[in-house]
Amino acid sequence: MISPAVTALRCVLCATEYPPAADRYVCDACGPAGTLDVEYDWDRVLAGWGREALAADPDSTMWRWGPMLPLATDAMRSSLAIGATPVYEAPRLAAAAGVRRVWVKDEGRQPTGSLKDRASAMVAAIGAGFGAEVITTASTGNAASALAGVTASMGLRSVIFVPEAAPPAKVTQLLAYGATVMLVQGGYSAAFELSQQAVARYGWYDRNTGINPYTTEGKKTALLELAEQLGWSMPDAVFVAVGDGSIIGGLHKGLVELHRLGWIDRIPRLFGVQAAGSDYLAQAYESGEEVAAKPAIAAHTVADSISADLPRDRVKAMRAVRHTGGTFVRVPDEAILAAIAVLARGCGVFAEPAAAAAWAGVERAVADGLLDGDATVAVLATGSGLKDVAAAQRAVAAAGSRPMTIEPNLEALEQALEEPG
Numbered sequence: 001m002i003s004p005a006v007t008a009l010r011c012v013l014c015a016t017e018y019p020p021a022a023d024r025y026v027c028d029a030c031g032p033a034g035t036l037d038v039e040y041d042w043d044r045v046l047a048g049w050g051r052e053a054l055a056a057d058p059d060s061t062m063w064r065w066g067p068m069l070p071l072a073t074d075a076m077r078s079s080l081a082i083g084a085t086p087v088y089e090a091p092r093l094a095a096a097a098g099v100r101r102v103w104v105k106d107e108g109r110q111p112t113g114s115l116k117d118r119a120s121a122m123v124a125a126i127g128a129g130f131g132a133e134v135i136t137t138a139s140t141g142n143a144a145s146a147l148a149g150v151t152a153s154m155g156l157r158s159v160i161f162v163p164e165a166a167p168p169a170k171v172t173q174l175l176a177y178g179a180t181v182m183l184v185q186g187g188y189s190a191a192f193e194l195s196q197q198a199v200a201r202y203g204w205y206d207r208n209t210g211i212n213p214y215t216t217e218g219k220k221t222a223l224l225e226l227a228e229q230l231g232w233s234m235p236d237a238v239f240v241a242v243g244d245g246s247i248i249g250g251l252h253k254g255l256v257e258l259h260r261l262g263w264i265d266r267i268p269r270l271f272g273v274q275a276a277g278s279d280y281l282a283q284a285y286e287s288g289e290e291v292a293a294k295p296a297i298a299a300h301t302v303a304d305s306i307s308a309d310l311p312r313d314r315v316k317a318m319r320a321v322r323h324t325g326g327t328f329v330r331v332p333d334e335a336i337l338a339a340i341a342v343l344a345r346g347c348g349v350f351a352e353p354a355a356a357a358a359w360a361g362v363e364r365a366v367a368d369g370l371l372d373g374d375a376t377v378a379v380l381a382t383g384s385g386l387k388d389v390a391a392a393q394r395a396v397a398a399a400g401s402r403p404m405t406i407e408p409n410l411e412a413l414e415q416a417l418e419e420p421g
Contacts, residue, residue: 001129003072005044009036009213012315013292020070022130025211033292035313036213037253038070042260051263054228060084062118062221068257069122070217076125078150080111082118083221087229087378090347093359094377097366101376103235104359105226106349108384112149112173113142114305114352115222115247115382120146122218123207124154132205134159138195140188140243140304141170142354142383147207148177159204161191167304167388189296189309209246210312219250220257226378227258234268235376237326239365241357242272242281243306245317247382252320268378269326271370272317273361275301275336280311281318282328291318302333302391305354305383327370331360339363340385340395350385350392358382 008017011027011034018024018036027034049067057064062083063074071077087105094102107115120143127135137147138161151158159180162171166183174181184191192208199206209215227234234255242248248270258264274282278299284291296310311317321328339356343349351359358379365371385392396402404419406412 001072001076001126003070005040005067006038006070007041008039010039011036012319022132022205025206025213030292032211032312033315035210035315038213038217040068046261062121062218062225065221065224068224069221070214071122071125071129076128078121078124078153080117080121080150080153082110082121083225085109085222085225087226088347088349093342093346096342096346097362098373099362099366099371099375099377100373101235102362103230103378104343104347104349105222105378105380107222107380107382108349108351108355112145113384113387114146115219115380116142116146117150118221119143119209119215119218119246119250120150120207122214123147123212124150124156126214127205127207128154128156130205133157134202134204135207136160136195136198136204137207138162138188138192140307141166141387142305143207143209144179145170145173145177148174148179151179152177159198161195161198163187163191167390169389170387187299187309188307192312208312209244210314215246216250216253216313216316219247220254222380223251223254224258227254227264230378232264234264234266235378237269237271237371237375238378238380239271239273239358239361240380241303241306241354241361241382242274242317242328243278243308243311243354245281245311245313247380248272248320249313249316251380252316252323255324267324270320270324271326271361271365272321272328273357274328274330275303275306275357276330276332277301278303278307279330280308281314282330284314284318285321285328291315301336303336303353303357304388305352306357329361329364329370331357331364335360335363337391337395337398340392341399341401343381344385349381351381352383352385352387353391355381355383
C-alpha cells in the first residue's frame with residue numbers, strides 16, 4: 001500500500017526516521033511540532049519514469065505524479081478527478097501591480113472547491129490502505145469539505161470537527177456529502193484538540209494538517225502541476241495564503257524534489273501571505289523566534305481558511321520561506337476583501353477570502369519593495385468564492401458594485417446605463 005520507493009518518515013526537527021505505519025503521525029521525541037517528511041529512494045522513483053513518460057501519460061489528475069507519491073497502488077484512489085486545475089496568465093493584473101508577468105492557478109476548480117482536495121485524496125487513499133473505515137479531521141471548512149467529498153466517493157465514513165462559526169455554505173457542503181459534523185464551541189484550536197482526543201479514543205485515521213505526513217504529499221502536487229504547466233520555467237516568486245502552513249510546506253517540498261531531479265533549474269522565492277489578525281508565522285519570522293516553541297496567538301480574520309491560533313505545520317512553513325529566500329507578508333482584512341473583486345475582474349478567478357489574500361500579498365510586496373518591475377509571479381488561488389458568498393457580498397459592496405432594478409423597457413435601460421459609476 002505504501003510505495004516501495006518510500007524509505008522513511010523523517011522528523012523536520014531532529015531528523016529521526018520512522019517506518020510508515022498507520023499510527024505514525026509525528027516524532028516521538030519532538031511531539032506535535034515534530035511533523036514528518038516522506039523520504040524517497042529517487043533512483044527507484046526514476047526507474048522507467050521521467051519527464052517524457054509524464055508527458056505521454058493521458059491521466060491529467062494528481063495521480064499522474066504517482067512515482068513521486070507515497071501510494072503504491074491505484075486501487076484505493078478516490079474516483080473524483082482531482083488536479084488538472086488551470087493556470088491563467090493575467091497581464092492586466094501584472095500591469096496593475098507593476099510587475100512583468102503574473103499567473104494565477106485556480107484551485108477553486110477542484111471537485112469540492114479547494115486545493116485541500118489534493119491532501120484529502122492522498123490521506124484517504126493511504127488510510128483506506130491501512131484498513132481505516134473512519135477518517136477524521138478538524139478544519140475551518142475547506143479541509144473538511146475535501147475530506148467529506150473524497151470519503152463519500154470512496155464509501156468511507158468521515159467525522160468532521162469545525163468551529164461553530166464556520167461559514168454556513170461550508171457546513172452545508174459537509175452535510176450534503178453525508179459527513180458526521182461536530183460544530184465545536186470555540187475556534188479552530190478547540191476543534192483540533194477535540195479531534196485529537198477522538199483519534200486517541202476511537203482509533204480513527206487522522207487526516208489533520210500538521211499531523212498526517214501525507215497531507216504534504218498531496219499538496220505538493222499543486223506545485224508539480226504548476227511547474228509542468230509553465231514549461232518547467234519557474235517564476236521569480238510564488239504567493240500563497242498561509243494558515244496552518246501545510247500548503248506552503250507542500251509547495252516547498254515539491255520545488256525541492258523537482259530541483260533535485262533537475263527538472264527545474266531554480267527554486268523561486270516563496271511568499272507566505274497571512275491575515276493581519278492571524279499572523280503567527282509573520283510575527284515569528286520578523287522576531288526570529290523558533291516556531292516549535294512559540295505559544296499560540298488569538299487569531300481572528302474574515303479569511304476563515306487561514307485563521308490559526310497555532311499553525312500545526314509551522315516548522316515546514318517557516319522552513320519553506322527561509323530556504324527559498326522568501327518572506328511572510330501581512331495583509332489586513334480590508335485588503336483581502338478588496339482582492340476578491342480585483343482577482344475576479346483582473347483574470348476571471350472568483351476566490352474566497354483566503355485565496356484572494358495571496359493577491360493582496362502581491363500588492364503588499366510590491367508596495368514594500370519586495371518585488372521589482374521585472375518580477376514574474378505565480379499566485380495560488382486556493383479556494384472558490386462560492387465557499388463564502390457572504391464575504392464576497394461584502395467585497396463587492398465595498399467596491400461600490402450594485403445591481404440596478406429597472407422597468408422592462410429600453411428607456412429605463414438607457415437611463416440606468418447613463419447613471420454615473
